[in-house]
Amino acid sequence: MPTRQGWTIAVSAVVAIVVGRVFGILELFVIGAALAVAVVLAVLVVQLFRPRVHVHRWVHPSMLTVGDAGRVDLTIENRGSVRSPRVSLVEPVGTASSARLTIATLGAGQHVDAGYRVPAQRRGVLTIGPTTLERYDLLGLAGGTTIAAPATEVTVAPQTIEVAMPSLGHGVLGRHLLALAQRTGVGEFHSLRDYVPGDEPRSIHWRASARSEDLKVRQHEAQGVRRCIVILDREAASYPAPVDDAAADVFERAVTISASIALSAERAGLTTRFVTGGDIDLRGPDVATHALERLARLEPGPAIDDVERDPGEGLGLVVIVTSSPDRPAWRQTDRSTDPTLTRIGIFTGSGGDGGSRLTVDASTLESFREQWNRLAGTRGLTHELHTAASA
Template identity: 50%
Template sequence: MLTRQGWNCLAAGIIAIVIGRIFAIVELFVIGAGFLVAVMVALLFVRLRRPRVSATRWVHPTVLVAGDTGRVDLRLEYQDAIRSTSFELAERVSRANATDYVARLSVAPLAPGTRSSTGYQLPTTVRGIVQLGPLDVEIRDPLGIATTTAVAAGTDSVTVAPRTYLLKMPVLGQGQLGRHLVVQARRLGQGEFHGLRTYVDGDEPRSIDWKASARSENLFVKEHTVEGLKRCTVVFDANPTSYLDADGFERGVTAAASLVHSSEQAGLTTRFVTSGGIDLRGPETGANTLSVLARIEPDSSPLGQLDRDPGEGLGLIILVTGSHGSAGWRAIQAIVDPTLTTIGVTTDVRSRSAIGVSARSEVEFLDTWSAINGVGA
């Protein structure tokens, strides 16, 4: 096909011939014919020299995180029997909630059977799915009059997961949340016998080991192990009415992804629940959650059964929502399970809970989570 310059050249040739015919100016006939010949030669050139190139696309890493920069590597194989001219690769990059653009790469002439490689950077600013391709091979004649394209590779999609932070999970006895968990553990009963220690003011008299104390001048009390945190359920409220705006929703996605990632890294039995009947469990919960959160959109369908968790031991159930007036907040308040501690993460208002987290910004989310866990205290 003709480029803009090619169409101008064709128009100039026709106009020159018409004016030359009207005024019988031979020179204009020659100039017009020259323009038209140039157009025909250019079209013939791009048709005959169109390179036969196949390409394989490799994206590193296969799952990107919002804010990262990945790389797309293209492995080229030239399949013609004669040396190619220089050509250009053009690949459309379609991103969610962002303007599409075309990545262009120049390739030097290739010998028959040559394999080559090139690539470009793939910046990601928001979570979602990035569509790559098709990859086109474009060639122009030396004067830029005509161009032709051929498809070298089809389309691929790249998952851009939400940004995650590695959070410190609760430690029994440390911080407000840790102290609360100790109380919960003691209510569930004593653990295994751990050892003896000297009696101090405030110890329960019934914990005194009278036999051991009789053989010493001091009183000794029995110490038992306290069962630690075993499981964590993260619930993301995807109902659009729960949030003031899209920014609050996106902060919630980041908070939910961070909590699931951190829980799994801490070795806890991790579960993720959100609208649409999504209830993820098992060894791949972290990876599957990131995949879900990369694509998630506001959804007004109700949450699943939050209190049906067959896990054993102490657990957390963390709801990420916009405010305390949401349906998700009411659902989590209705849970009656002495082994579970409920925590609300609110993205649009300051948390009013005794043990709650405010996430009106990512910095506030990190600070308030650290505060209830006694980090840095």
């Protein structure tokens, strides 16, 4: 097809031919005819000598994290039997930008490598491509495009921040867990002691109690946290339509914090489980990686049904991430009957921390870091994490 310059020349040629014919000006008639022939020849050259260039694309890492920058490597190969013309390679990156490269002529069978960096600015799916080759004649009168490679979708996972898992006896949460371990008898058997109010009935050693005047309970050597369940409330009613940027960040903070805790727990060696609305219940190996893939595309949607009882053993954490302590996702998890699980609420809205010492005000990421470190009894780490796929 003619370019804008080509159409201008074509119109000028018609005008020159008409004027030359009407007024009998031979020179003007010849000039118009020459311009018309130039445009026609340019279109024929572009259409008949299309480049037989193949483009192969690699995107790495295969999953990006918000704030990272990935790389796209391209191999451009001439699969024709003659030398390829000079072309421009155009590759859309998302909806707002594109990469443009100029490829010099290549001999038959020759190839050239090129690449560029891709910043990951927001979570979701980043579409790269399809790749098009733009071919123009030497005068720029005609041009044509050819699809050289299909589009590729790259998952951009939410930002993740490393947080420390609690250890027994340290911080508010650690002291709570230590008392819970002693009361419930979680861990290896150590000795017998007298029963005190608050001990779990199942820790009573009935045979030893029968030989004594007082009830005896098993004293166990306390073990650390063994498992972690991350529950993200994605109910649409918990995140009403935002009226400003601060309101829009409430759900995004919930996603970021859920991803951070799941990834940190898995890297700390805890048996990790991720649950959210829409019957999403992830368990087993590589839970954090699978959770990040789901969270990359997650939007507010259905509420959480009753969470299936966790079959794990040992002390565990149940971390509920929602907008406020008034939401059903927080209230319904209070019905958990497993005494070895400790419930922690993280609230990303402006409703405060719920008035409990085992809740976190996450109205900002800075507040989340500070209060989580207070719970865990450590100054913690604040650098961003990267998934195994990103390494």
